[in-house]
Structure formats: structure tokens, C-alpha cells
Amino acid sequence: MRPDIPTLLHDIFGFPGFRGVQEQVVGRVMDGQATLAIMPTGAGKSLCYQLPSVALEGCCVVISPLIALMHDQLRAAQAVGIRAASLTSVDADWRETQERLRGGDLDLLYVAPERASGEGFRSLLRSAKIALFAIDEAHCVSEWGHDFRPDYRLLRPLLDEFAAVPRLALTATADAHTREDILVQLGIPREGMVIAGFDRPNIRYAVHARDGLPRQLADLAAANPGPGIVYAQTRAATEKLADGLARTGRAVRVYHAGLDPQVRAANQAAFIASEDMVMVATIAFGMGIDKPDVRFVAHAGLPKSIEGYYQESGRAGRDGEPAQAHLYWGAEDFARARQRIAELDPTRQQGERARIAALGALVETGTCRRAILLRHFGESPPATCGNCDNCMSPPASIDATQTAQKFLSAVYRTGQSFGAGHIESVLTGAATDKIRDRGHDRISVYGIVEGDETALLRPVSRALLVRDALETTEHGGLMLGPNARPILRGEEEVRIVLPPRRERRKRSARNG
Numbered sequence: 001m002r003p004d005i006p007t008l009l010h011d012i013f014g015f016p017g018f019r020g021v022q023e024q025v026v027g028r029v030m031d032g033q034a035t036l037a038i039m040p041t042g043a044g045k046s047l048c049y050q051l052p053s054v055a056l057e058g059c060c061v062v063i064s065p066l067i068a069l070m071h072d073q074l075r076a077a078q079a080v081g082i083r084a085a086s087l088t089s090v091d092a093d094w095r096e097t098q099e100r101l102r103g104g105d106l107d108l109l110y111v112a113p114e115r116a117s118g119e120g121f122r123s124l125l126r127s128a129k130i131a132l133f134a135i136d137e138a139h140c141v142s143e144w145g146h147d148f149r150p151d152y153r154l155l156r157p158l159l160d161e162f163a164a165v166p167r168l169a170l171t172a173t174a175d176a177h178t179r180e181d182i183l184v185q186l187g188i189p190r191e192g193m194v195i196a197g198f199d200r201p202n203i204r205y206a207v208h209a210r211d212g213l214p215r216q217l218a219d220l221a222a223a224n225p226g227p228g229i230v231y232a233q234t235r236a237a238t239e240k241l242a243d244g245l246a247r248t249g250r251a252v253r254v255y256h257a258g259l260d261p262q263v264r265a266a267n268q269a270a271f272i273a274s275e276d277m278v279m280v281a282t283i284a285f286g287m288g289i290d291k292p293d294v295r296f297v298a299h300a301g302l303p304k305s306i307e308g309y310y311q312e313s314g315r316a317g318r319d320g321e322p323a324q325a326h327l328y329w330g331a332e333d334f335a336r337a338r339q340r341i342a343e344l345d346p347t348r349q350q351g352e353r354a355r356i357a358a359l360g361a362l363v364e365t366g367t368c369r370r371a372i373l374l375r376h377f378g379e380s381p382p383a384t385c386g387n388c389d390n391c392m393s394p395p396a397s398i399d400a401t402q403t404a405q406k407f408l409s410a411v412y413r414t415g416q417s418f419g420a421g422h423i424e425s426v427l428t429g430a431a432t433d434k435i436r437d438r439g440h441d442r443i444s445v446y447g448i449v450e451g452d453e454t455a456l457l458r459p460v461s462r463a464l465l466v467r468d469a470l471e472t473t474e475h476g477g478l479m480l481g482p483n484a485r486p487i488l489r490g491e492e493e494v495r496i497v498l499p500p501r502r503e504r505r506k507r508s509a510r511n512g
């Protein structure tokens with residue numbers, strides 16, 4: 001007889017009911033049906049296998065990519081009385097765990113993919129009763145995903161040997177390609193896919209061009225007294241930005257892989273306990289951390305992908321209260337990302353380029369940011385959300401195609417080796433030594449930009465870099481990229497979103 005699921009939900013987890021698609025997913029699992037659950041961060045994925053692990057006879061094997069993540073979940077499961085263990089390189093109680101598994105004394109067993117796919121583990125499972133395979137972070141199985149782990153590919157023979165055991169794949173981050181791939185790789189039928197809505201209506205999204213980042217972050221922190229996370233790209237950057245924020249008097253800690261593990265753990269604990277702290281961290285921070293009252297997440301530079309951005313910014317406002325996500329970007333982020341892609345194996349370049357293009361669309365748009373995010377995850381959201389920067393103050397946009405053409409011509413005529421600063425000087429007719437020495441005051445584009453158009457040069461060069469109409473050379477100069485031609489020929493329009501008036505005023509006040 002099927003145990004009373006609502007009673008278990010209440011008695012073990014203390015929840016009054018299911019949230020969203022949890023009920024559907026748990027129902028499928030209890031019926032023994034293979035399932036791919038796509039649920040955003042914070043939607044409560046763990047419950048989808050933890051509850052069946054208690055309700056079903058036998059042990060639920062959870063495949064999870066990170067030991068730290070496993071141990072967090074293990075502790076949480078044990079805390080509510082679930083009989084849970086893990087088999088990892090840092091566990092000392094292997095023998096005991098194996099005996100408990102064989103003896104039917106375990107509800108949940110966490111294991112890493114490389115261990116799960118091995119013959120030793122398979123023969124162990126043959127001597128036990130297995131109720132469910134849960135494959136966490138299932139996007140790791142796909143080369144299309146942003147976090148491909150070859151070991152996930154080796155799971156299929158294990159799943160197929162225990163064909164009668166239902167399988168449940170879980171992920172927060174899957175675009176259409178990755179979804180298809182997970183279904184195929186893990187042998188889950190199309191009708192087994194359950195997708196939760198990705199919208200996080202309480203998060204307000206905003207995107208800014210970087211322009212004096214330390215001050216931008218200080219302003220953000222001053223306007224948001226609650227706990228916040230700032231993601232920076234490098235360890236050095238976390239330290240530097242944290243110093244800057246600390247000087248404003250804010251409680252600040254840092255988190256990155258270069259810190260002593262004890263310091264890292266202490267900083268994390270302090271952040272979780274705090275009501276006003278800002279954690280400045282690399283993306284090593286956050287996975288598996290349960291702090292529902294994070295009020296803002298800021299990205300100091302371009303994230304790796306839309307998926308990554310959604311997941312990281314999704315750490316804000318898990319309590320459902322208003323929260324903010326701010327992204328600060330610069331054209332050099334795109335240049336750097338493209339350089340990294342060029343060094344990759346050619347088979348991976350196409351996927352990575354698509355990822356960068358999707359980020360370009362997010363930061364450059366004058367339309368609803370939420371709509372762009374949700375469309376990326378296959379949803380059909382309304383055109384406006386009323387809770388992002390563009391919806392709240394629709395930016396003016398102008399046709400800057402002519403300025404873009406002038407800029408590209410100047411890059412071309414100066415020999416495709418100078419940086420944006422020099423190109424701007426040439427176009428505005430500056431009288432610098434460099435220009436005279438190179439004879440750049442004698443070319444046709446010298447001084448052809450004047451008046452208001454001057455203010456467009458920076459945003460135009462940024463837009464051209466984002467679109468791959470400009471590329472950076474090894475030495476940091478600019479050269480024409482693959483998408484320059486249609487713009488030069490007038491076949492493609494370049495529209496520029498102007499910064500909101502408030503920011504423009506602030507900036508000119510500061511300069512003046």
C-alpha cells in the first residue's frame with residue numbers, strides 16, 4: 001500500500017503542501033516512471049527524491065557532482081531523520097555504509113558519477129534493494145550544457161542494468177538543446193519531462209555598463225541594506241572590490257577557492273548568519289547554500305552563460321520578498337570571452353559562441369530583461385514584466401548605423417591595430433602626437449564625428465564588439481570581425497540603447 005504522501009510531507013519535512021511541480025514529479029516517481037524535472041534554483045528539487053526515498057521500499061541512489069554539495073544535502077536529510085549516507089573519497093565509514101545498504105537500512109545514498117559508473121559500485125547495488133536513481137545537476141550529461149562532465153556519460157549502462165528502477169533526472173538549467181540531450185543520454189521518454197516555470201517575479205533585473213565599478217557597487221550596497229552577493233571574475237577582483245566596499249563601512253567578506261578552507265567556511269557561516277553582509281565571491285560560492293533572505297546579487301562582469309546568470313542571480317530573494325539582480329558589463333568582457341573560445345577545441349566553439357551571443361542579447365536589449373531570460377528557457381512570457389530596468393523606465397534607442405559605419409571605417413583605415421581610444425581621437429579630430437606621427441590626420445575619417453554624435457562612440461564600439469563586428473587583436477587593438485560587412489554595406493541596422501536619463505545626469509554632474 002502506498003504510504004500517505006501528504007502525511008510524510010508534513011511529518012518529515014514540516015511542509016504544509018507541495019510547491020509547484022513537486023507534486024507531479026513525486027507522483028511520477030512513486031508510479032515508477034522515468035522523469036526529467038527542470039526546476040529553477042530554489043524550487044525544491046531535493047524534496048522530489050527525498051520524499052520518495054522515505055516512501056518507497058529500498059534505497060534511493062543520488063548521483064551528484066560535488067562533494068561539498070552532497071554533504072550539505074546529506075546533513076539536511078539527516079537533520080529531518082532520513083537515513084542517509086554518502087560514499088565519497090572523504091567518507092571514512094564506507095564499510096558501515098555498504099552494510100547498511102545491503103541490510104535495507106538506508107533511504108538515501110549520495111555518490112559521485114565517477115564512482116556510480118564503476119563496476120565495484122554496480123556489484124554493490126546488485127546485493128541491495130534500489131528504489132530510485134536520482135541524477136542531480138543532470139545538465140552535466142550534455143556537451144550543450146554549461147557544465148559538461150564526461151563521467152555523467154558513463155551512467156547509462158548503470159541505469160540500464162537496473163532497468164526496473166525508476167530514474168529521475170533533475171536540473172535547474174537547461175535550454176532546449178540541453179533538455180533533448182538529457183532525455184536521450186539518460187533514456188527518458190519525452191513525456192517524462194516536467195518543466196516548472198522559471199519566472200522569479202520578486203527579482204528585479206537591471207543591467208548597467210561598467211563605469212567606475214567600485215562606486216557603482218558602493219551605490220548599490222548603500223541602497224540595499226540587506227544581505228547581498230557580488231560575483232567577481234577573479235580571486236584578485238573579489239579582494240579588491242571587497243576592500244572598496246569595506247571602506248564604505250559595510251560588513252563584507254570574501255569567498256574564493258584560493259582561501260584557506262577554514263577562512264572560507266568561517267566567511268560563509270558569517271554571511272549566512274548576517275542580516276546586512278555583502279559577500280564578494282567567485283562563482284565557487286553559492287551552490288547548495290541555503291540563505292533565503294539575500295536581497296541583491298550583483299555581477300561585476302559578464303557571467304559565463306544565461307544559465308549561469310539565472311542560477312547565480314536566482315540566489316536572491318528565495319524567501320519570495322522583493323530582491324534585485326544587477327549585472328555590470330563592459331565590452332572587454334565579450335572580447336575576453338571570444339579569445340577564450342578561440343582557444344577551445346573547434347567542436348565546442350559553436351556552442352560557446354551561441355552562449356556569448358545570448359548574453360549579448362540580454363545586456364544590449366532595450367526590451368524586457370525577464371522576457372529574454374524566460375524565452376531562453378523555452379517559455380513564452382509577456383513582452384513586459386513591469387519589474388526590470390527596461391520595463392520600469394523604457395530606454396530611448398536610436399539608429400546609430402552611420403556612426404557604427406564611421407567607427408568600422410576608422411578601424412579599417414588605421415590598419416586594424418589600434419584601441420578604441422585612438423579610434424575615437426581620430427574620428428573626433430583630436431590633435432595628438434600619435435595621430436600626427438601615424439599620419440592619421442590625413443585619412444578621410446579624421447574629424448568626421450562632432451557634436452552630440454561624439455557621445456555615441458563609446459556605446460557604438462561596445463555594441464560592435466558584442467555583435468562580433470569588431471574583435472580585439474592579441475595586443476588589445478581592434479580589428480573588423482565577421483559581422484562588420486553587413487553593417488558597412490548598410491544591410492544591418494545598429495540600434496543603440498541610451499542609458500536612462502538619471503544615470504546620464506549623474507555622470508555629467510560628476511564630470512562637470
Ligand code: ADP
Nearest residue numbers: 015017018019040041042043044045046047290
Ligand atoms: P533547489 O535544489 O531546487 O534549488 P532546494 O531543494 O534546496 O531547492 O529547496 C529550496 C528551499 O525550499 C529549501 O529551503 C527547502 O526547504 C524549501 N522547500 C522545498 N519544498 C518545499 C515545500 N513544499 N514547501 C515549503 N518549502 C519548501
Ligand code: ZN
Nearest residue numbers: 368385388391
Ligand atoms: Zn521587464
